[in-house]
Amino acid sequence: MHNRTLAQLAAALRSREVSSVELTQYCLDRIARLDDELNAFITVTAEQALMQAAAADQRIADGEASPLTGLPIAHKDIFCTAGVKTSCASKMLDNFISPYDATVVARLERAGAVMLGKTNMDEFAMGSSNETSYYGPVHNPWDHALVPGGSSGGSAAAVAARLVPGATGTDTGGSVRQPAALVGITGLKPTYGRVSRYGMIAFASSLDQAGTLTRSAADAALMLGVMAGHDERDSTSLADPVPDYAAELEQAWDGLTIGVPENFFDAGLDQNNAACVRQALGELEKLGAKLKRIELNNVHLSVPAYYVVAPAEASSNLSRFDGVRFGFRSEQQSGNLAEFYERNRGEGFGAEVKRRILTGTYVLSAGYYDAYYLQAQKVRQLISDDFARAFAEVDLVAGPTTPTPAFSLGQKSNDPIQMYLNDIYTIGANLAGLPAISVPCGFVEALPVGLQLIGPHLSETVLLRTAHQFQLATDWHQRVPAGYA
Amino acid sequence: MDWEVVIGLEIHTQLNTQSKIFSGASTRYGATPNSQACLVDLGYPGVLPVLNREAVNMAVKFGLATHCKIAPRSIFARKNYFYPDLPKGYQISQYELPIVYAGYVDVVLGDTSKRIGITRAHLEEDAGKSLHEDFRGMSGIDLNRAGTPLLEIVSEPELRSATEAGAYMRTIHTLVRYLGISDGNMQEGSFRCDANVSIRPRGATKLGTRAELKNLNSFRFVERAIEHEVERQIDILEGGGAVAQETRLYDSDRDETRPMRSKEEANDYRYFPDPDLLPVLVEETLIEKLRLELPELPDAKRARFVADYELPAYDAELLTASRATADYYEQLVTHTRATPKIAANWVIGELTAALNREALDIEDSKVAPEVLGELLDEIENGTISGKIAKEVFEAIWRGEGDVKEIIASQGLEQISDTASIEALVDAAIAKYPLQVQQFREGKTQVLGFLIGQIMQASQGKANPQQVNAVLRAKLAE
Numbered sequence: 012m013h014n015r016t017l018a019q020l021a022a023a024l025r026s027r028e029v030s031s032v033e034l035t036q037y038c039l040d041r042i043a044r045l046d047d048e049l050n051a052f053i054t055v056t057a058e059q060a061l062m063q064a065a066a067a068d069q070r071i072a073d074g075e076a077s078p079l080t081g082l083p084i085a086h087k088d089i090f091c092t093a094g095v096k097t098s099c100a101s102k103m104l105d106n107f108i109s110p111y112d113a114t115v116v117a118r119l120e121r122a123g124a125v126m127l128g129k130t131n132m133d134e135f136a137m138g139s140s141n142e143t144s145y146y147g148p149v150h151n152p153w154d155h156a157l158v159p160g161g162s163s164g165g166s167a168a169a170v171a172a173r174l175v176p177g178a179t180g181t182d183t184g185g186s187v188r189q190p191a192a193l194v195g196i197t198g199l200k201p202t203y204g205r206v207s208r209y210g211m212i213a214f215a216s217s218l219d220q221a222g223t224l225t226r227s228a229a230d231a232a233l234m235l236g237v238m239a240g241h242d243e244r245d246s247t248s249l250a251d252p253v254p255d256y257a258a259e260l261e262q263a264w265d266g267l268t269i270g271v272p273e274n275f276f277d278a279g280l281d282q283n284n285a286a287c288v289r290q291a292l293g294e295l296e297k298l299g300a301k302l303k304r305i306e307l308n309n310v311h312l313s314v315p316a317y318y319v320v321a322p323a324e325a326s327s328n329l330s331r332f333d334g335v336r337f338g339f340r341s342e343q344q345s346g347n348l349a350e351f352y353e354r355n356r357g358e359g360f361g362a363e364v365k366r367r368i369l370t371g372t373y374v375l376s377a378g379y380y381d382a383y384y385l386q387a388q389k390v391r392q393l394i395s396d397d398f399a400r401a402f403a404e405v406d407l408v409a410g411p412t413t414p415t416p417a418f419s420l421g422q423k424s425n426d427p428i429q430m431y432l433n434d435i436y437t438i439g440a441n442l443a444g445l446p447a448i449s450v451p452c453g454f455v456e457a458l459p460v461g462l463q464l465i466g467p468h469l470s471e472t473v474l475l476r477t478a479h480q481f482q483l484a485t486d487w488h489q490r491v492p493a494g495y496a
Numbered sequence: 497m498d499w500e501v502v503i504g505l506e507i508h509t510q511l512n513t514q515s516k517i518f519s520g521a522s523t524r525y526g527a528t529p530n531s532q533a534c535l536v537d538l539g540y541p542g543v544l545p546v547l548n549r550e551a552v553n554m555a556v557k558f559g560l561a562t563h564c565k566i567a568p569r570s571i572f573a574r575k576n577y578f579y580p581d582l583p584k585g586y587q588i589s590q591y592e593l594p595i596v597y598a599g600y601v602d603v604v605l606g607d608t609s610k611r612i613g614i615t616r617a618h619l620e621e622d623a624g625k626s627l628h629e630d631f632r633g634m635s636g637i638d639l640n641r642a643g644t645p646l647l648e649i650v651s652e653p654e655l656r657s658a659t660e661a662g663a664y665m666r667t668i669h670t671l672v673r674y675l676g677i678s679d680g681n682m683q684e685g686s687f688r689c690d691a692n693v694s695i696r697p698r699g700a701t702k703l704g705t706r707a708e709l710k711n712l713n714s715f716r717f718v719e720r721a722i723e724h725e726v727e728r729q730i731d732i733l734e735g736g737g738a739v740a741q742e743t744r745l746y747d748s749d750r751d752e753t754r755p756m757r758s759k760e761e762a763n764d765y766r767y768f769p770d771p772d773l774l775p776v777l778v779e780e781t782l783i784e785k786l787r788l789e790l791p792e793l794p795d796a797k798r799a800r801f802v803a804d805y806e807l808p809a810y811d812a813e814l815l816t817a818s819r820a821t822a823d824y825y826e827q828l829v830t831h832t833r834a835t836p837k838i839a840a841n842w843v844i845g846e847l848t849a850a851l852n853r854e855a856l857d858i859e860d861s862k863v864a865p866e867v868l869g870e871l872l873d874e875i876e877n878g879t880i881s882g883k884i885a886k887e888v889f890e891a892i893w894r895g896e897g898d899v900k901e902i903i904a905s906q907g908l909e910q911i912s913d914t915a916s917i918e919a920l921v922d923a924a925i926a927k928y929p930l931q932v933q934q935f936r937e938g939k940t941q942v943l944g945f946l947i948g949q950i951m952q953a954s955q956g957k958a959n960p961q962q963v964n965a966v967l968r969a970k971l972a973e
Binding site for chain 1: 535538539540541542543544545546547574576578580583584585586637764766767768771772773774
């Protein structure tokens with residue numbers, strides 16, 4: 012049962028092979044049995060899930076089900092969920108029960124999806140290894156000594172370990188695609204603005220985008236179809252109509268030109284990783300795609316530009332966590348207002364969050380703004396221009412998702428620069444607001460490797476179709492980590 | 497030394513939209529603390545601002561009325577600082593690209609007027625209120641005001657005295673109320689002002705070091721605070737000192753300014769474009785639509801009153817000080833046969849006095865313009881004298897009846913039949929032979945005395961013109 016995809020489980024529910032309550036209970040049991048060692052969940056909402064499942068069964072019986080009705084999913088703990096703890100994996104919000112649902116949560120609930128719980132993540136989505144969580148690191152199902160990637164590490168591990176068939180994530184610099192690659196699942200980051208950010212606790216507002224972690228591109232299409240669409244509560248959400256992604260999957264796929272940026276394969280990329288990705292590109296060629304060498308010359312600037320823009324926005328976005336209205340407030344309450352803030356924020360935030368707030372505050376300060384923030388915005392434009400030039404010639408860009416397979420817990424946690432370089436291939440899509448997907452494309456020393464496809468603005472249908480075709484021809488995405496089969 | 501005073505004003509006016517600038521919560525004043533603050537106003541995790549376009553429309557109207565350029569694209573920025581009544585830890589404001597800029601207003605100063613440049617006016621959200629008095633050892637936070645739209649109007653440093661600053665502030669106040677974009681209520685903080693004040697030797701081109709005066713929430717306070725500040729700066733400079741660049745708070749109880757915080761210690765606000773909001777686009781078609789919605793503005797109305805009603809500039813200025821006063825006056829003029837000048841005298845005189853006495857707005861006048869018109873008609877008809885009319889006005893104000901009732905019931909009709917007047921005059925001539933003789937010897941001033949006595953004898957009811965004519969005729973006999 013747990014090896015089935017969302018699409019397969021939907022069919023099983025409709026044929027009454029299994030009920031949503033049974034399926035939900037099955038997943039809850041699996042979480043109870045297996046999550047102690049993974050630490051993928053911060054909160055499991057068993058009672059609420061079973062109630063939602065019962066309602067879903069009723070909807071199915073009444074013939075009012077939509078494709079996701081009755082299917083268990085999990086939400087990254089960055090999405091606000093009414094009446095349920097929404098911690099962002101921070102001590103700052105350990106006591107925070109959201110009074111409202113994020114748009115993503117509300118839409119999936121309306122579609123009848125059953126929420127099993129809230130998944131672990133890097134604190135405020137700041138991290139690439141899930142080691143900055145206040146609730147402890149998440150372990151990679153392929154090897155518990157390794158990180159699952161981050162920041163959506165809990166969602167990725169839960170899906171890879173077959174605790175849940177699909178989960179939401181958020182991707183600011185690679186936080187969906189990178190963990191998807193490191194645990195061998197499919198991670199989709201849609202076009203900036205395709206999915207509403209309302210109720211998604213902001214890290215870097217101009218980069219944040221909700222995405223999906225699933226075991227197939229077809230499942231990503233199912234979830235995105237429900238999540239996407241304009242939301243009047245998010246001014247940056249796009250008004251463009253939402254295609255039927257699931258139906259579009261099966262449309263004809265040929266004559267596609269795929270650009271391969273050769274500088275993505277330079278010395279920074281693990282050579283075994285490179286071989287896997289090259290092999291996958293060969294597979295796409297065999298399927299009828301035309302490969303074309305392209306240049307994305309400014310990619311080496313993407314990490315530095317990102318680590319100016321994202322912390323700048325974060326330093327402002329996280330100002331609201333002051334201990335005045337909600338969240339953590341230090342027990343020690345003497346002294347003046349400045350000390351009140353210092354204690355609440357000093358004790359409530361973890362080290363990586365503080366590092367980024369300090370960096371962001373610095374780059375926005377008078378006298379530094381032009382040299383850092385404005386300069387980074389110019390670089391961002393250069394990177395967007397590079398992609399625009401590329402998409403004048405090719406339909407998609409393909410390359411590695413990460414420089415290496417999963418690394419060891421603790422290996423990079425004391426070296427922020429090494430940690431940040433993990434996102435070198437993923438950040439470009441965020442800076443340019445483009446949709447991108449990571450799909451499993453092979454193994455290096457028994458660890459999964461991801462192939463990344465990046466498309467032009469609102470090209471999710473093409474991305475998903477390409478990934479789907481690849482998955483029809485390969486079985487990398489069906490490999491199960493030992494112990495979770 | 498002869499000093500020149502240089503003043504620029506920053507006026508914060510609350511726009512009277514129904515809901516807040518970035519949320520759907522009500523902007524109504526005076527509700528229970530924190531009852532009008534939704535999750536967006538409270539800065540909850542995950543919430544996002546959505547611009548209220550009505551605030552944009554209002555800002556554009558202000559720009560059109562002040563000859564400003566309207567930015568086709570303006571940007572909201574975040575102004576970052578920590579304070580408990582600022583829930584998000586930043587205020588959404590406009591920084592580099594304001595919605596309107598580079599305009600002016602003409603400020604009437606006695607018989608002349610002066611053109612004052614408007615540097616810019618930008619949209620922003622108000623903060624909440626901190627209440628330090630009512631909580632022992634703690635502060636209360638009321639976020640009802642958080643997110644209320646403000647238009648911050650920044651003048652060029654072209655004001656040269658406290659009087660000019662006050663006049664400019666009144667001009668802007670009148671204008672925003674004419675435009676219907678703000679109630680201008682100063683007690684409730686809907687119209688507030690900061691003043692940047694410096695002095696320099698007359699003839700110098702370089703600006704002196706300025707002090708920023710905060711908390712000037714009445715016209716009187718603006719003028720007094722600036723006067724004090726100018727004196728303070730002159731004392732410092734003439735004593736060989738240097739003015740410190742600082743923010744000073746005006747204390748109206750002690751009528752003094754005192755330093756609030758020095759600019760050196762002031763926050764670095766770390767402005768940057770707010771990524772949650774798209775640029776504000778204002779299309780030419782919207783500008784034209786809003787232009788058509790503009791009411792007649794004070795300048796135009798004043799000029800029309802002078803031209804059409806043949807009023808002195810001073811009267812026109814007073815009558816157009818608010819749209820409601822001007823509307824009352826025009827109603828009155830259409831409802832009376834009295835001349836527009838007489839109507840103006842009544843509005844400026846009796847009516848304003850009565851309103852001021854009871855601190856009423858003209859909209860709440862206890863004598864409607866139609867009623868006042870009827871009263872003035874009775875003067876025109878000769879039914880009552882102007883003096884008696886004032887008594888009738890007060891009686892109507894007190895709610896004792898309508899014009900005709902009061903005149904009839906109190907026997908106030910003017911005496912204008914010739915026989916009665918002649919009788920009154922004869923009686924006076926008989927009673928004051930000495931004065932009659934003095935008049936006949938050429939001491940014409942005594943005429944006034946005699947008329948006064950006759951009017952008194954008639955209890956003010958005799959028609960004064962008739963009394964005058966009959967008395968002169970009889971004395972000439």
